[in-house]
Amino acid sequence: MIFAIPVAWLQLVHQRVRFIGTLAGIAFVVVLLFMQIGLREALFDSSVQVHNSLRGDLFLISPQYKSITSQQSFLRERLYQTLGDEDVASVSPLYVQFGKLKNFQTGQKSPIFVFGLDPGEQAFKLPGVIENIDQLKLADRALFDSGSRIEFGPIADTFRKEGKVPIEISPYNEINKARKLEVRGLFKIGTSFGVDGNLMVNASTFHSLFTERDARKIDIGLVNLKPGANLEKVKSDLMNHFFDKNNDVRVLTLDEFITMEKAYWDLRTPAGFAFKVMVTMGFIIGTGIVYQILYTNISTHLIEFATLKAIGHASKYFFKIVFQQALILAVLGYVPGIIISVIVYDLTQNATKLPIAMNASVIVLVLVSVVLMCLLSGSIAINKLRSVDPADIF
Numbered sequence: 123m124i125f126a127i128p129v130a131w132l133q134l135v136h137q138r139v140r141f142i143g144t145l146a147g148i149a150f151v152v153v154l155l156f157m158q159i160g161l162r163e164a165l166f167d168s169s170v171q172v173h174n175s176l177r178g179d180l181f182l183i184s185p186q187y188k189s190i191t192s193q194q195s196f197l198r199e200r201l202y203q204t205l206g207d208e209d210v211a212s213v214s215p216l217y218v219q220f221g222k223l224k225n226f227q228t229g230q231k232s233p234i235f236v237f238g239l240d241p242g243e244q245a246f247k248l249p250g251v252i253e254n255i256d257q258l259k260l261a262d263r264a265l266f267d268s269g270s271r272i273e274f275g276p277i278a279d280t281f282r283k284e285g286k287v288p289i290e291i292s293p294y295n296e297i298n299k300a301r302k303l304e305v306r307g308l309f310k311i312g313t314s315f316g317v318d319g320n321l322m323v324n325a326s327t328f329h330s331l332f333t334e335r336d337a338r339k340i341d342i343g344l345v346n347l348k349p350g351a352n353l354e355k356v357k358s359d360l361m362n363h364f365f366d367k368n369n370d371v372r373v374l375t376l377d378e379f380i381t382m383e384k385a386y387w388d389l390r391t392p393a394g395f396a397f398k399v400m401v402t403m404g405f406i407i408g409t410g411i412v413y414q415i416l417y418t419n420i421s422t423h424l425i426e427f428a429t430l431k432a433i434g435h436a437s438k439y440f441f442k443i444v445f446q447q448a449l450i451l452a453v454l455g456y457v458p459g460i461i462i463s464v465i466v467y468d469l470t471q472n473a474t475k476l477p478i479a480m481n482a483s484v485i486v487l488v489l490v491s492v493v494l495m496c497l498l499s500g501s502i503a504i505n506k507l508r509s510v511d512p513a514d515i516f
Contacts, residue, residue: 130446148455168314182343238328254307270319448500
């Protein structure tokens with residue numbers, strides 16, 4: 123059986139150099155969309171890495187809470203009041219604040235996010251923290267995030283070789299008040315758009331470092347429930363019976379906590395707005411590029427289209443050709459685009475330590491975006507054929 127080669131394909135490959143250039147243009151747009159969407163996803167994923175690492179069923183925060191990197195505290199006694207609920211098994215206070223860690227090789231000081239926790243309670247469900255929690259029972263001991271950026275020096279590599287690393291850290295705005303600590307374990311959370319690295323110490327060491335902090339106030343309260351407890355019921359009971367009068371504490375589930383953090387970065391930061399604009403502009407630019415390609419192709423083969431119209435082909439036939447070309451360009455341009463994007467993703471992740479990954483949702487989203495972009499371009503370019511009159515051509 124002999125299969126007829128589609129006219130749409132024959133027109134596209136008629137000039138091979140132009141066709142290859144066309145695919146390169148589409149591939150560029152695909153890479154552009156992958157990077158913009160991938161970085162936007164990394165913005166959200168990285169912002170909640172800490173939240174997903176916490177060991178808690180409910181979370182207490184200040185009503186003024188914006189994001190985990192913005193310090194908003196509330197009285198510690200409010201957390202311990204939750205133990206009055208029969209379904210609450212345990213609680214754990216968590217302190218957070220930025221300090222400045224000195225690179226022991228270069229002497230340069232860089233901002234690092236410091237967690238102060240109670241080593242008697244497991245605040246984190248992270249490998250490395252669980253195994254080394256006893257180290258934090260001693261003063262001036264710390265655990266270091268191996269996923270931190272390179273600005274802090276080879277702390278993780280040095281620890282793996284020697285088993286301990288002396289470090290020097292100071293309050294963010296008081297770099298002359300440095301304190302010497304010793305790294306005695308590693309964990310991994312990773313970086314975000316607001317944090318380049320993480321460090322964990324016990325609450326006592328935390329307050330010895332950040333002397334301006336009121337020890338009675340904490341930043342996040344972790345509440346663990348007894349097995350079989352109804353999460354929503356306990357949340358409602360805490361809000362109605364413990365915190366209804368003062369209104370100085372919010373109680374959230376993990377999903378609510380994560381949603382709040384993502385909403386902050388999406389709606390209230392320049393980064394969230396910028397990525398929205400970049401994704402929209404990428405789609406518009408891609409549509410313009412594909413439109414120009416299809417319009418040029420139609421103009422180049424205008425005589426052929428006019429001839430086909432003269433011998434009786436209806437407009438529907440021409441529309442079919444243009445839309446076929448749009449789909450061909452979308453698919454063939456997408457293939458090299460995704461290959462290049464995988465390489466660029468890997469380079470970006472190694473350079474920034476951000477959790478930018480080629481997952482299924484991003485792959486499908488970009489593919490659908492490119493197909494819609496090409497079909498939209500085709501629907502615009504097809505107007506050129508509506509007015510074709512064979513008598514004018516010949």
